[in-house]
Amino acid sequence: MGQLALFLSVLALVLLWYYWEFSQPVHPALAVALTLAVILPLTLRRRFPIAILLVITVLLHLYRLLDIPEGTATAYALLLALFSAGAYGSRRWRTWARGISVGSVAVVLTYLLFFRVTTDTSLFTYEQNEVLGRIANILLNLILFGGAWWVGDIFRTSREREEENARQAVINERVRIARELHDVVAHHVSVMGIQAGGARRILPQQPEKAKEALSLIESSSRQAVSELHRLLGFVRQGQQTHELSPQPSLRQLSALVNDMQDAGLPVEVKTEGVERSLPPGIDLSAYRIIQEALTNTLKHASATKATVTVSYANSAVELEIVDNGKGLTGADGREFRGKGIMGMRERVSLHGGRFEAGNMPEGGFSVRVTLPVNGQMS
Numbered sequence: 380m381g382q383l384a385l386f387l388s389v390l391a392l393v394l395l396w397y398y399w400e401f402s403q404p405v406h407p408a409l410a411v412a413l414t415l416a417v418i419l420p421l422t423l424r425r426r427f428p429i430a431i432l433l434v435i436t437v438l439l440h441l442y443r444l445l446d447i448p449e450g451t452a453t454a455y456a457l458l459l460a461l462f463s464a465g466a467y468g469s470r471r472w473r474t475w476a477r478g479i480s481v482g483s484v485a486v487v488l489t490y491l492l493f494f495r496v497t498t499d500t501s502l503f504t505y506e507q508n509e510v511l512g513r514i515a516n517i518l519l520n521l522i523l524f525g526g527a528w529w530v531g532d533i534f535r536t537s538r539e540r541e542e543e544n545a546r547q548a549v550i551n552e553r554v555r556i557a558r559e560l561h562d563v564v565a566h567h568v569s570v571m572g573i574q575a576g577g578a579r580r581i582l583p584q585q586p587e588k589a590k591e592a593l594s595l596i597e598s599s600s601r602q603a604v605s606e607l608h609r610l611l612g613f614v615r616q617g618q619q620t621h622e623l624s625p626q627p628s629l630r631q632l633s634a635l636v637n638d639m640q641d642a643g644l645p646v647e648v649k650t651e652g653v654e655r656s657l658p659p660g661i662d663l664s665a666y667r668i669i670q671e672a673l674t675n676t677l678k679h680a681s682a683t684k685a686t687v688t689v690s691y692a693n694s695a696v697e698l699e700i701v702d703n704g705k706g707l708t709g710a711d712g713r714e715f716r717g718k719g720i721m722g723m724r725e726r727v728s729l730h731g732g733r734f735e736a737g738n739m740p741e742g743g744f745s746v747r748v749t750l751p752v753n754g755q756m757s
Contacts, residue, residue, distance in 0.1 A: 381422050383421065383459075384418055384419055384421040384422045387418045387421070387452045387455055387456055388414070388415055388418045388419060388452075390451070390452040391414045391415075391417075391418055391449055391451075391452035391453055392411065392414060392415075394449045394451055394452060395410060395411070395414055395447070395448065395449040398448035398449060399448060401448060402446060402448040404445055404446040404447065404448075405445050405446075405447065409445075410445075410447045410449075413438065413441065413442050413445070413447060414442070414447070414449060414452075414453065416438050417435055417438045417439050417442055417453045417456055417457075418452065418453065418456045420434055420435055420460075421435075421456055421459055421460065421463075424459065424460055424463040424467070425463060425467050428460075428463040428464045428466070428467040428468040428473070429464055429468045429469065429472045429473060429476045431460050431463065431464075432460040432461060432463070432464040432468075432476050432477070432480055433476055433479070433480070435456055435457050435460045436457060436460070436479070436480040436483060436484070439453055439454075439456070439457050440483060440484075440487050443487060443491060444487070444491075457480070457484075457524075458523060458524065458527045459527075460480075461477055461480060461481070461524055461527040461528060461531065462527045462528075462530055462531040462534070463531065464476050464477050464480075464531065465477060465527075465528055465530075465531020465532050465534070465535055466531045466532075466534040466535045466538070467535070477528055477531075480524075481521065481524045481525070481528065484520060484521075484524060485517060485520075485521060488516070488517050488520055489517060492513040492516060492517065493513060545721075548721060549721065549725065552721060552722045552725045553725060555722075556664075556725060556726060556729060575592075575596055577592055578592035578593055578596070627663065627666045627667070627670075628657075628659070628662035628663060628665075628666050629657070629662055629665055629666055629669075629689065630662075631666065632648065632666065632669065632687075632689075633648070635666070635669065635670055635673070636648055636687070639673050639677060639685070642677055643677070644673065644676060644677045644682065644684075644685055645683065645684050645685070646673065646684075646685045646686070646687060647684070647685070647686045647687070648686075648687045648688075648689070649686065649687070649688040649689070650688075650689050650690075650691075651688065651689070651690040651691065652690050652691030652692060653691055654689075654691055655691060657696060657752060658752065660730070661696065661730060661750050661752060664726040664727070664729070664730060664750060665689070665696055665698055665748075665750060667722075667723075667726060668698060668700075668723045668726055668727070668746070668748055669687055669698060669700060671719045671722055671723050672700035672719070672723065672746045673685060673687070673700065674719065675719040675720075676700075676702040676704060676744070679704075680702050680704025680705055680706070680743075680744060681704050681705050682702035682703050682704030682705075682743065683703060683704075684702065684703050685700065685701065685702040685703075686699075686700070686701050686702075687699070687700050688700075694751060694752055694753055695732070695749050695750060695751045695752055696749075696750050696752060697747075697748065697749050697750075698746070698747070698748040698749075698750070699745065699746070699747050699748075700745070700746045701739065701743060701744070701745040701746075702743050702744055702745075703742060703743045704743055704744060705742075706738035706739070706742065706743060706744045707737070707738055707744060720736050720746075723736070723746065723748070724736075727748055727749075727750065730750050730751060731751055732748060732749050732750040732751055733747075733748070733749040734746075734747075734748055735747040735748075
């Protein structure tokens, strides 16, 4: 943004210096100051698009009325301000501000071309060709400013569509995660019911076994409450079918690796630390993250090998998925791997973990994830 304003400022000052010998209506310092005052506000055109458009419009009219001999770079500045008002301005004020700007441009141009003369102020004293030429000048300027208006609207519509698509993708991903977590919690509650029924039946004859069942119920209830806390804030939509079977976990990682190898992607799995049971939500998310990363590698990376490392730390499980493919390049890579990365990031955010993904200096792509086992990062 600043570079564009700097470029136009330099261009305007060069043109001002070039044309100065033909017309010197004001002091050079004033001309330079006004030139910079017209262009430099562009550095803020995205933060304050409406205000910048109105400021540049007023200053440019003053610039023209003082007959300062530079009309190219400063006109570009107004075109950019007009575009920015449409692209970034508020819906309430952008049409009014652009209408005022374009309308005042038409009025000032008409005044300068037809009525600001030193001898006769009647436009009917001009020859026919001269009148047509000046009318064409006004129409050409209006077409240019109308084009900036139109392009700004197109840009805004496209940007809003992209933002809505991204927002909807996040919502869909959260709904999918919520559905899976719902199934985890439902499984815990179902198991608790079975255990409670069994404990009730054996309590008179085998109180020790009943005590073990009650301990299992206590453990399952804590896990269910933990998963319910994670589930809050996610919105379920539509009619869903609720399966009571548990979701995949790292115990099914070998089957996932076999599927990937059958599809043509050799995968090596490394385990560091002491392997242990994880909370179901963490276990599920770890599996899904590895699954998404390997699927992206298989579809888009043109890789010949991938390595999955699962590290068990005291308070977290760490995942690293790397490949030797082409990395995140090209339109296809941005589109599909971007959606996969969005889903992985949502899962990690759900558990309060850390997520990193990107190209590696030596080539290939890596995904690094840390999921806290107890809900807190150490």
